[in-house]
Amino acid sequence: xxxxxxxxxxxxxxxxxxxxxxxxxxxxxxxxxxxxxxxxxxxxxxxxxxxxxxxxxxxxxxxxxxxxxxxxxxxxxxxxxxxxxxxxxxxxxxxxxxxxxxxxxxxxxxxxxxxxxxxxxxxxxxxxxxxxxxxxxxxxxxxxxxxxxxxxxxxxxxxxxxxxxxxxxxxxxxxxxxxxxxxxxxxxxxxxxxxxxxxxxxxxxxxxxxxxxxxxxxxxxxxxxxxxxxxxxxxxxxxxxxxxxxxxxxxxxxxxxxxxxxxxxxxxxxxxxxxxxxxxx
Amino acid sequence: xxxxxxxxxxxxxxxxxxxxxxxxxxxxxxxxxxxxxxxxxxxxxxxxxxxxxxxxxxxxxxxxxxxxxxxxxxxxxxxxxxxxxxxxxxxxxxxxxxxxxxxxxxxxxxxxxxxxxxxxxxxxxxxxxxxxxxxxxxxxxxxxxxxxxxxxxxxxxxxxxxxxxxxxxxxxxxxxxxxxxxxxxxxxxxxxxxxxxxxxxxxxxxxxxxxxxxxxxxxxxxxxxxxxxxxxxxxxxxxxxxxxxxxxxxxxxxxxxxxxxxxxxxxxxxxxxxxxxxxxxxxxxxxxxxxxxxxxxxxxxxxxxxxxxxxxxxxxxxxxxxxxxxxxxxxxxxxxxxxxxxxxxxxxxxxxxxxxxxxxxxxxxxxxxxxxxxxxxxxxxxxxxxxxxxxxxxxxxxxxxxxxxxxxxxxxxxxxxxxxxxxxxxxxxxxxxxxxxxxxxxxxxxxxxxxxxxxxxxxxxxxxxxxxxxxxxxxxxxxxxxxx
Numbered sequence: 194x195x196x197x198x199x200x201x202x203x204x205x206x207x208x209x210x211x212x213x214x215x216x217x218x219x220x221x222x223x224x225x226x227x228x229x230x231x232x233x234x235x236x237x238x239x240x241x242x243x244x245x246x247x248x249x250x251x252x253x254x255x256x257x258x259x260x261x262x263x264x265x266x267x268x269x270x271x272x273x274x275x276x277x278x279x280x281x282x283x284x285x286x287x288x289x290x291x292x293x294x295x296x297x298x299x300x301x302x303x304x305x306x307x308x309x310x311x312x313x314x315x316x317x318x319x320x321x322x323x324x325x326x327x328x329x330x331x332x333x334x335x336x337x338x339x340x341x342x343x344x345x346x347x348x349x350x351x352x353x354x355x356x357x358x359x360x361x362x363x364x365x366x367x368x369x370x371x372x373x374x375x376x377x378x379x380x381x382x383x384x385x386x387x388x389x390x391x392x393x394x395x396x397x398x399x400x401x402x403x404x405x406x407x408x409x410x411x412x413x414x415x416x417x418x419x420x421x422x423x424x425x426x427x428x429x430x431x432x433x434x435x436x437x438x439x440x441x442x443x444x445x446x447x448x449x450x451x452x453x454x455x456x457x458x459x460x461x462x463x464x465x466x467x468x469x470x471x472x473x474x
Numbered sequence: 475x476x477x478x479x480x481x482x483x484x485x486x487x488x489x490x491x492x493x494x495x496x497x498x499x500x501x502x503x504x505x506x507x508x509x510x511x512x513x514x515x516x517x518x519x520x521x522x523x524x525x526x527x528x529x530x531x532x533x534x535x536x537x538x539x540x541x542x543x544x545x546x547x548x549x550x551x552x553x554x555x556x557x558x559x560x561x562x563x564x565x566x567x568x569x570x571x572x573x574x575x576x577x578x579x580x581x582x583x584x585x586x587x588x589x590x591x592x593x594x595x596x597x598x599x600x601x602x603x604x605x606x607x608x609x610x611x612x613x614x615x616x617x618x619x620x621x622x623x624x625x626x627x628x629x630x631x632x633x634x635x636x637x638x639x640x641x642x643x644x645x646x647x648x649x650x651x652x653x654x655x656x657x658x659x660x661x662x663x664x665x666x667x668x669x670x671x672x673x674x675x676x677x678x679x680x681x682x683x684x685x686x687x688x689x690x691x692x693x694x695x696x697x698x699x700x701x702x703x704x705x706x707x708x709x710x711x712x713x714x715x716x717x718x719x720x721x722x723x724x725x726x727x728x729x730x731x732x733x734x735x736x737x738x739x740x741x742x743x744x745x746x747x748x749x750x751x752x753x754x755x756x757x758x759x760x761x762x763x764x765x766x767x768x769x770x771x772x773x774x775x776x777x778x779x780x781x782x783x784x785x786x787x788x789x790x791x792x793x794x795x796x797x798x799x800x801x802x803x804x805x806x807x808x809x810x811x812x813x814x815x816x817x818x819x820x821x822x823x824x825x826x827x828x829x830x831x832x833x834x835x836x837x838x839x840x841x842x843x844x845x846x847x848x849x850x851x852x853x854x855x856x857x858x859x860x861x862x863x864x865x866x867x868x869x870x871x872x873x874x875x876x877x878x879x880x881x882x883x884x885x886x887x888x889x890x891x892x893x894x895x896x897x898x899x900x901x902x903x904x905x906x907x908x909x910x911x912x913x914x915x916x917x918x919x920x921x922x923x924x925x926x927x928x929x930x931x932x933x934x935x936x937x938x939x940x941x942x943x944x945x946x947x948x949x950x951x952x953x954x955x956x957x958x
Contacts, residue, residue, distance in 0.1 A: 313583075328587045330543065360588035362542035369543065377583035378546050 221254040222246075222427070225264045225276030234395075237450050244447060248434035249427065259365050261335040268292055274423040275431060279415045280306075281337040284467035292418040295428070296435045296456040297463065300387050304414045304459055307386040308338035310346070310407035313377050320407050321346050327380035329358040330373040333365050336385075337467050342409040343383035345468065368392065368399070375402035387414070391452045413463035417456070484679050488671025496664035503656030511649050515620070518563075518640050519613045522622030525567065525638040527611050528552050530624035533569055537577065537626060537633050542587060545569055546578040553580065553638055565619045565639035572632050574602055606635055618642055681708050685715055697723050747905040751793050751913070755786030762786075789911070796915040799852065803919070804926060806848030812839035814847045815875065818854045825859070830868030838876040845882065845947070849923045856916040857886040857943050863909065864890025864941065877949075881929075884945040892937035901933070920945075 224242070238255050246253040256273065258264045261282045268276045269291050276292070286292070297304040312318045321343060332339025344354035362379070364370045367388035373379040386408070393400040417435065419428045438444030439455035448455060529552050536544040553567040568579040570591055579585035592599050605612075609632070611624040619639045626634040681704070688698050699716045702709055762779040769775055819835050826833060854873070861871050869889035876883050893901060900906045902921035907914035924931050927947050935941040 360542065362540070364543045373543060373546075378543070378578075378587065380586075 219251055221252040222249065222275070222431075223254055223256050223273050225267055225273035225278075226255050226257050227259075227261050227264050227277075227279065234450075237447070241447050241451075244438075244443060245431070245434050249430045251427075260333055268418070268420055271420065271422060273420065274427070275417065275419050277415060277417045279336060280413050280464055280467050281335050281341060283413075283416055283418065283461075284337075284464045285335070287461060287464070290421060292420055294416055294459070294461055295419045295432050296417045297459045298414050298417075298451075299454040299457055300414055300452070301390075302454060303411070304457060304463060305411035306338065306414050307411050308342035308383050308409035309386050309389050309405045310343060310381060310383050311371065311374050311389065311403045311405050312381045313374055314402050314404050316380065318381065318406055321381065321383075322350050322352070324381045325352075325357055326359045328360045328362075328378070330370045330379035330382035331361060331363050332367050332370050332382075332384065333363050337412060338385040338409070339367060339370065339383050341468055346407065346409065371399050371403055375399045381406075387452070394452060410466070412467050413459075416464075482676075484675030485668075485672050488668050488675050492664045492667025492671055495667055496660040499663050500656060500660040503659065504653075507649060507652045507656060510652065511645065514645050514648070515642070518620050518642065518645060519622075522620045522638050522640045523611055523613050523624070524622070525553050525640075526622035526624035526636045529567070529569065529636040529638070530611070530626045533626040533636060534628040534633055537569070537571075538628065542577065546582070549578045549636075550580065563641050563644050565641045567638040568636070569626065570606070570635045570637070572606060572634055574599075574606055574635075577634060605637075606632065608632075608635075678708070681712060685712060688715065688719075692719055692722065695726075744904055747914075748793065748797070751905060752790050755789050759783045759786040789913075793913050793915070796913050796919065800915065800919045800922060803848050803852045803923060806846065808847045809844050810847040811841060812837060812843050812845060812875065814845070814851065815839075815854065818851050818858070819873070821855065822858045822862075826862055826871070827868075831862065831865060832870045834870070834872045836872070836874045838874070839882065840877060843877045843882055843949075846927060849927065850884070850947070853920050853923050853945065854884065854886070856920050860916055861886060861888035861890060861941070863912075864888055864892070869940070881949055882947045884947070885942065887940065887942040889940040892939055892941050893933070893935040894937055898933060898935060902931075 224245075226238075242253045242255050256267070258267065261279050264273075264276055264278060265282050265286055267273045268278070269289075275295070278292075283294075300306060310321045312324070318324055329343075331343070334340055347354040347357050362373075364373055364382075367384040370379070370382040370384050371389065371392065374382045389400060389403075389405065419431065435456040436458065438448055529549055532548050532552075533545060536542075536548065549567055549569055553564055564580075566580050568585065568591065569577045571577050573590070574592065575590050576585045576587055578587070579591075585591060592602055596602075605623050608623065608625050609627075611622070614621045614623065616639065619641050622636075622638045622640070624636045625632050626636060681700075684700060688700055691698060697719050699719065700712045702713050702716070759782070762783050766776055766779050815837060823833060858871070858873070865871070865888055871889075872885070872887040874885040874887070897906075897908070902917050903914075904918040905914035906918075921931065924945055924947070929945055929947040932944040932946075933941070934944070
């Protein structure tokens, strides 16, 4: 699942300024994103794409899809060469080997995030267990923080997540889940901690109307992956561009905008605790 | 009403005209406001219907997919979009499922998802139930809002219902504002009209007032020709007035000249009468003197002729005396109460033989009845003496005086020989007399004196039975102050 609502695709370019001048046809590199934070800050992603394009020597184009499943399809069929996917999708599809881990964002010092259970600021709910027979907003079915973990919390309470709420719906966006709670369309929602914190820092209009009443354990931050079929040199340049962003003033400015520290490489075991089997009793 | 009728015509005219104009303005304004309101209301109805339909068109897909969030966003974006309904006119909007449960509501905190909009026992529930069964969109007028209702349909089946309520408060506020504007405008028109109209009317009617003033002065004999400075009806009126005044003036001059002529003629007639009356005895006396001179030694003849001359002289004396009396009394102005008439009574009582003539005196004048002493006394004396002379064989003589609101009335009645009808018209002519020794001036003097007091004389006579003179004298002030 993608942790950050603001998951952007980053076009990775190797920082080979001289080399890119000699390439003949500059076919854009398609970099997949699932739209979450994106819609709120398209300009930032344009800047980032430009930055990566310069480093790699080819134009980079971020491509948005509504759901993670669509994004994964695009990666598998070769529509995308790179993609920022969510943690759940990584865990679910990593055995299929059509993509490999390229970089993991570091958020507040760690490549980790959580699921936040939020309610309206004026409501007195204290845990997700208080939301019985209420309206609850999920982000999407393939989301660790926005679907799997809140259901897990209910299971841990000994409750059946199916039928616990009076009504549930998917927003397909962590930001819109926050919006649904802020406007009291939903009594509660589960969102990615990175998205909530990012919004809270940049534009607290929505988050100010919500409060976090419960947090999950940490899990691996949504990773950036490359398609296994992509050109090795291109892959290396993109990886280099991402991993060296914190060494470059422009890259650091972008990271600050994204509320991230830097990109690192980690073993795939980081995602071992992402639960795949949804226990439906 | 009296106050109204005493107001200036200029003011009344302008008030009436201005009020009519203002009334018409208010009526037209009211009609336009009403039409405008109908139009705006119709617009609001269309808007409500349009919004409900717009949501209903998009709603089936998210509704079937159970996509609550998209449904809510659709409802919100369509109904809250600035192009469609500014927030102050939107009351609420919602999407219900076919059971009347809330699928999306603009106020989700008040109307949570997946709960019935209304409890089963709500009095509005039957209406909602009817709306849920509707196959077509409709508009309803509510209290302070207009509601557009549109069913959400797929394959001809009702999946749910969209309700959009728009407030009419803004409409009512605008209408109230327009009414106030029209009222203020009408009042302004009325006040301005009255002000300008009064000024205009006063200027227009000023010549009429001048004309009225001039007419009144004309009645007092003062003539001011007015300047004619305009060609309208008022100008024509002034020109007519000037013509009339000029004609009046000429007529008066003519009358004055005529009167002067008549006076000269009358004087001539008097003079001729006097000459004639004096001439007759004079001729006789001159004859006597001539005879006396020739036969002065005949004592018997001298004696007889001297008495004849004496008689002629006495006649002339009486004539002159009467004329002098007339002149003297005509200029008398002494005013006295009616007790002065008792002198007349005493005088007459001494002149008659009570054995032959019965004299009755009834004085019913009141203390406040004042009279011109010399004139009235002379009138009564002349009439009474005439009556006495008309009864050489005795009879009855009445004097009756009385007064009313306007005048004093003096009646002298006798049982004498009366006046022949052919003579009645001439009895007041000077020198007309039926007696050989009369001067013919007694009744003429009466007539002249009554005239000087603006009075009138009635004569009622039956030959052989008697005569009644009734004299009416108007009351003061004329009696006392008017010069002869």
